[in-house]
Amino acid sequence: MxxxxxxxxxxxxxxxxxxxxxxxxxxxxxxxxxxxxxxxxxxxxxxxxxxxxxxxxxxxxxxxxxxxxxxxxxxxxxxxxxYHEGGLYRVAETLADSIRENGGVLKKKRWIVSMKKTADGPLLTSAATNTTPSILSLAAPSSSCPPS
Known part of the structure; x- marks a missing residue:
């Protein structure tokens, strides 16, 4: 190489x-x-x-x-x-495990096209479908979301 x-x-x-x-x-x-x-x-x-x-x-x-x-x-x-052992991949997998353990549904391989604050927490919209705010409050800090 x-x-x-x-x-x-x-x-x-x-x-x-x-x-x-x-x-x-x-x-x-x-x-x-x-x-x-x-x-x-x-x-x-x-x-x-x-x-x-x-x-x-x-x-x-x-x-x-x-x-x-x-x-x-x-x-x-x-x-x-x-990917390397203990890298960013491992952080993502740990976050995914936490989402599942707390009743969230994880939808992988989705491109996020918008992000906004809602009364229930952050709402991310993917090219395919909306994801629920309860999942995204674990994945995205509210301060990162543009105002709605």
């Missing part, structure tokens, strides 16, 4: 290796080549979610030896998506 290019590239050699590694569909990733995860968290209103950032940083230190402040956004996406 070929080594991955350094991201963000700093030297002429790193830029050259990156450009030679690209495929046509990679063009849509170009705007993110120099972004850090911290940049993207702020862009999406998550820059002040301390507990969430602490969780991400713990995983990044383990896999990338750095934090969201310094890690390339593209490398962070890869690092956080790879």
């Amino acid at each position: 070929k080594p991955l290019p350094a991201l963000p590239p700093q030297t002429a050699g790193e830029w050259a290796y990156l450009l030679l590694s690209l495929l046509p569909w990679h063009a849509k990733l170009a705007p993110f080549a120099r972004a850090t995860l911290e940049n993207r968290l702020h862009k999406h209103g998550l820059g002040k979610e301390g507990a969430f950032i602490h969780l991400l940083d713990g995983q990044l230190i383990d896999s990338m030896q750095t934090t969201s402040k310094y890690v390339s956004y593209l490398m962070a996406a890869t690092a956080l998506n790879i």
